[in-house]
Amino acid sequence: MTDTRLDVLAIGNAIVDVIADADDDFLAREGLTKGSMRLIDADEATRLYEHMGSAREISGGSAGNTAAGVAALGARAGFIGQVAPDQLGEFYIHDLRATGVEFTTPPADFGVPTARSMVLVTPDGHRTMNTFLGAAQHLPVRALDEQQIRDAAILYLEGYLWDPETPRYAMIRAIEVARGAGRKVALTLSDTFCIDRHRAGFSQLIDGGKVDILFANEAEIQALAGVPHFETAVQAVQDKVETLVVTRSERGAVAVSGGERAEVPAEPADVVDTTGAGDLFAAGFLAGRAQGRGLEQSLRLGAIVAAEVISHYGARPEADLRALAAERLA
Amino acid sequence: MTDTRLDVLAIGNAIVDVIADADDDFLAREGLTKGSMRLIDADEATRLYEHMGSAREISGGSAGNTAAGVAALGARAGFIGQVAPDQLGEFYIHDLRATGVEFTTPPADFGVPTARSMVLVTPDGHRTMNTFLGAAQHLPVRALDEQQIRDAAILYLEGYLWDPETPRYAMIRAIEVARGAGRKVALTLSDTFCIDRHRAGFSQLIDGGKVDILFANEAEIQALAGVPHFETAVQAVQDKVETLVVTRSERGAVAVSGGERAEVPAEPADVVDTTGAGDLFAAGFLAGRAQGRGLEQSLRLGAIVAAEVISHYGARPEADLRALAAERLA
Numbered sequence: 001m002t003d004t005r006l007d008v009l010a011i012g013n014a015i016v017d018v019i020a021d022a023d024d025d026f027l028a029r030e031g032l033t034k035g036s037m038r039l040i041d042a043d044e045a046t047r048l049y050e051h052m053g054s055a056r057e058i059s060g061g062s063a064g065n066t067a068a069g070v071a072a073l074g075a076r077a078g079f080i081g082q083v084a085p086d087q088l089g090e091f092y093i094h095d096l097r098a099t100g101v102e103f104t105t106p107p108a109d110f111g112v113p114t115a116r117s118m119v120l121v122t123p124d125g126h127r128t129m130n131t132f133l134g135a136a137q138h139l140p141v142r143a144l145d146e147q148q149i150r151d152a153a154i155l156y157l158e159g160y161l162w163d164p165e166t167p168r169y170a171m172i173r174a175i176e177v178a179r180g181a182g183r184k185v186a187l188t189l190s191d192t193f194c195i196d197r198h199r200a201g202f203s204q205l206i207d208g209g210k211v212d213i214l215f216a217n218e219a220e221i222q223a224l225a226g227v228p229h230f231e232t233a234v235q236a237v238q239d240k241v242e243t244l245v246v247t248r249s250e251r252g253a254v255a256v257s258g259g260e261r262a263e264v265p266a267e268p269a270d271v272v273d274t275t276g277a278g279d280l281f282a283a284g285f286l287a288g289r290a291q292g293r294g295l296e297q298s299l300r301l302g303a304i305v306a307a308e309v310i311s312h313y314g315a316r317p318e319a320d321l322r323a324l325a326a327e328r329l330a
Numbered sequence: 331m332t333d334t335r336l337d338v339l340a341i342g343n344a345i346v347d348v349i350a351d352a353d354d355d356f357l358a359r360e361g362l363t364k365g366s367m368r369l370i371d372a373d374e375a376t377r378l379y380e381h382m383g384s385a386r387e388i389s390g391g392s393a394g395n396t397a398a399g400v401a402a403l404g405a406r407a408g409f410i411g412q413v414a415p416d417q418l419g420e421f422y423i424h425d426l427r428a429t430g431v432e433f434t435t436p437p438a439d440f441g442v443p444t445a446r447s448m449v450l451v452t453p454d455g456h457r458t459m460n461t462f463l464g465a466a467q468h469l470p471v472r473a474l475d476e477q478q479i480r481d482a483a484i485l486y487l488e489g490y491l492w493d494p495e496t497p498r499y500a501m502i503r504a505i506e507v508a509r510g511a512g513r514k515v516a517l518t519l520s521d522t523f524c525i526d527r528h529r530a531g532f533s534q535l536i537d538g539g540k541v542d543i544l545f546a547n548e549a550e551i552q553a554l555a556g557v558p559h560f561e562t563a564v565q566a567v568q569d570k571v572e573t574l575v576v577t578r579s580e581r582g583a584v585a586v587s588g589g590e591r592a593e594v595p596a597e598p599a600d601v602v603d604t605t606g607a608g609d610l611f612a613a614g615f616l617a618g619r620a621q622g623r624g625l626e627q628s629l630r631l632g633a634i635v636a637a638e639v640i641s642h643y644g645a646r647p648e649a650d651l652r653a654l655a656a657e658r659l660a
Contacts, residue, residue: 018421020428021648054398054425054646057387068384087417087443091348095384098350113417316384318351 004183006102007075007290009152011174012063013136013160013167014081014105015115016088017275019127019313020055022120027128034122037129037191039163045132048118057088058314059095060117061136062190063158065276065315069283069305071100072321075290078102078148080174082139082167088114089135095316104145110138125271125310137164141173149174150181154213154286159190162198175210184242186213188282189220196223206240213243215282221246245299247281247306253299255285262296267307267328276315281306284325297329304328334513336432337405337620339482341504342393343466343490343497344411344435345445346418347605349457349643350385352450357458364452367459367521369493375462378448387418388644389425390447391466392520393488395606395645399613399635401430402651405620408432408478410504412469412497418444419465425646434475440468455601455640467494471503479504480511484543484616489520492528505540514572516543518612519550526553536570543573545612551576575629577611583633585615585625592626597637597658606645611636614655627659634658 027034030048040048059068061081070077079096083089085107092114096103115136120128139161149155155178161167178185187205189195195202202224205211214237218230221244225233230246234254238244243257252265284305288298308319357364360378370378389398391411400407409426413419415437422444426433445466450458469491479485485508491497508515517535519525525532532554535541544567548560551574555563560576564584568574573587582595614635618628638649 049424052424052428054389054428055421056644057421059384091385091387094379094382098382098384314386 004151004153005076006078006148006152008067008070008154008156008286009078009080009149010063010067010156010158011080011161011171012158013061013115013133014064014083014092015061015117015131015136016092017058017060017119017315018049018055018116019058019119019121019273019275020053022053022122024122027120027122032120032128032130034128035126036193037131037160040130040132042132045116045118045130048130052118052120056313057091058316059092060276060315062160062188062279063156064096065279066156066283066286067101068096068099068316069280069321070287072317073283073287073301073305073325074322075287078152080105080139080144082135082143083107083114084112084135085109086113088116099316104148105143108135108138110135112138119275121273121275121313125274127273127275133164137166139167139170141170144170144174144177146177149177150183152178152183153290154184154186156186156286158188159194159198159202162201163194179210184212185210186215186286187211188215188278189224192219192223195220206237211241213245214241215245215278217278218246218248245282245285247278253281253303255295255299257295260295262299264296264299264303267303269307269311271310273313274310276309277306279315280309280317301325301329334481334483335406336408336478336482338397338400338484338486338616339408339410339479340393340397340486340488341410341491341501342488343391343445343463344394344413344422345391345447345461345466346422347388347390347449347645348379348385348446349388349449349451349603349605350383352383352452354452357450357452362450362458362460364458365456366523367461367490368523370460370462372462375446375448375460378460382448382450386643387421388646389422390606390645392490392518392609393486394426395609396486396613396616397431398426398429398646399610399651400617402647403613403617403631403635403655404652405617408482410435410469410474412465412473413437413444414442414465415439416443418446429646434478435473438465438468440465442468449605451603451605451643455604457603457605463494467496469497469500471500474500474504474507476507479507480513482508482513483620484514484516486516486616488518489524489528489532492531493524509540514542515540516545516616517541518545518608519554522549522553525550541571543575544571545575545608547608548576548578575612575615577608577636583611583629585629587625590625592629594626594629594633597633599637599641601640603643604640606639607636609645610639610647631655631659
């Protein structure tokens with residue numbers, strides 16, 4: 001195995017979050033399930049946007065958030081994702097690069113604009129996402145820079161990317177290239193509904209030994225294992241991957257890797273908007289491992305940066321994460 | 331004088347704020363004066379944006395912020411301003427309408443995109459603005475709905491609009507229409523550099539008795555009066571307008587109207603980003619007056635909503651301002 005140029009190369013939907021406050025009545029009137037992500041078309045995007053309150057636009061996308069967090073922690077991150085040549089696309093490219101992420105996928109005009117997710121934040125801080133995938137769902141295999149994939153220690157994939165067919169093929173090809181170069185593959189399950197939609201595909205990847213590092217939250221690991229009990233679900237999955245990381249919101253997180261098990265509590269936070277909590281947890285864990293930290297210390301770094309991102313609107317870190325890590329991980 | 335349909339109709343630059351953190355070294359390297367607003371062209375906008383950190387996009391524009399605040403306080407607000415038919419323009423229209431502001435100026439393609447202001451927020455909460463006026467500087471006289479102007483009790487003008495020639499003519503025409511219908515005209519001086527650029531124009535308006543309500547901060551009133559002393563400046567200006575409102579940051583605010591003088595202290599706030607403080611102060615004052623409050627109570631409402639807007643990023647209110655007003659103005 002040759003030297004790597006990147007610690008983490010993430011592939012995901014390049015999405016700008018359009019974040020507005022909403023109350024539970026609004027979710028009920030619109031028939032939305034709190035805490036879920038649903039895919040919507042252009043007409044529904046227009047309709048819902050007209051009903052929503054005033055918003056702020058902040059670059060997002062699950063794997064993009066993770067890449068931004070990895071870079072903000074001082075590790076070497078790259079991102080592959082599709083934007084359109086429009087204002088949202090410009091914002092998206094700028095924000096990742098400004099964080100220090102290598103992002104070279106060229107914008108492309110497929111006749112649809114850059115993806116946006118209308119994120120409705122209820123007073124309890126929970127987010128309900130309504131995603132118009134736009135250009136993101138057209139990420140073609142040919143947009144992959146295979147040398148970049150071979151140069152990255154870990155290829156990190158977001159489960160959401162499995163939804164549209166075109167980027168699913170790109171993801172499958174990226175896995176082949178990464179594994180062919182002896183690199184690790186990480187996958188985040190993204191959402192229980194996403195697991196329901198793609199159970200066969202995810203099981204094939206995981207049971208087929210193609211995933212080295214698996215990220216899930218409590219509901220997702222139970223959905224994947226098909227059991228309504230946390231420890232049983234962890235035990236059912238832990239031997240299928242080299243490293244399993246499961247986040248449990250205010251109950252902290254658990255990791256199992258090579259026979260070792262670590263647990264950490266959640267870090268205290270004043271919750272404003274939980275968008276990006278899982279993405280930044282993954283960033284902290286991956287950056288910790290890249291920087292040679294042990295399993296428990298890497299989990300703690302995940303918990304620290306997740307606590308930062310839920311204390312403000314948007315899924316990109318605002319604090320100086322390196323300073324935060326130095327202070328909290330003495 | 332017939333009945334009004336709107337309490338406040340604001341005319342201003344329709345600008346989306348692109349807000350990023352920056353340190354004092356960054357401002358120094360870029361040769362920027364902290365706390366000021368400068369106009370930049372497309373090339374400089376691109377250059378500066380490449381240097382800036384990751385950002386959030388939130389609708390702004392001084393008079394637009396004021397209109398949003400007036401509507402959020404339950405008074406009747408309208409806005410006139412020019413956006414382009416692009417994503418930033420869509421955001422801008424959406425955010426004002428979602429707040430309850432009547433905004434009917436059609437988007438227009440003058441070959442330039444919707445305006446944006448790159449707002450650099452230093453750790454002390456101060457904002458340094460770099461504004462690319464884009465479509466906003468093309469607001470034509472023909473975009474005015476003269477009936478809408480006649481229907482509004484107060485026409486509110488932002489001083490920044492005096493910078494580009496085309497909207498200056500629109501503003502001058504709007505003043506004629508408003509005064510012809512017996513309506514009040516309010517003006518905010520916006521910025522000391524703006525006063526330096528347009529001293530003759532502003533003096534002509536104010537000395538010519540065309541401004542009924544004048545908003546300024548301490549530096550602006552001193553720049554207008556040409557004296558480096560607060561009370562002397564207030565005395566030099568107060569008789570030229572029906573109502574003078576001067577904000578003094580952490581030292582509160584003063585209003586003089588028809589021989590009456592009121593003063594209020596600043597409301598406590600944890601300062602995150604001072605963008606919009608003056609705009610929302612004006613909103614609170616104008617909404618207070620529209621709702622029949624006295625001079626001091628209207629000033630207090632201004633101070634309350636200004637404190638809300640500086641406690642978070644962006645110049646649009648996030649809290650429920652009506653509830654806040656009910657709670658704090660017992």
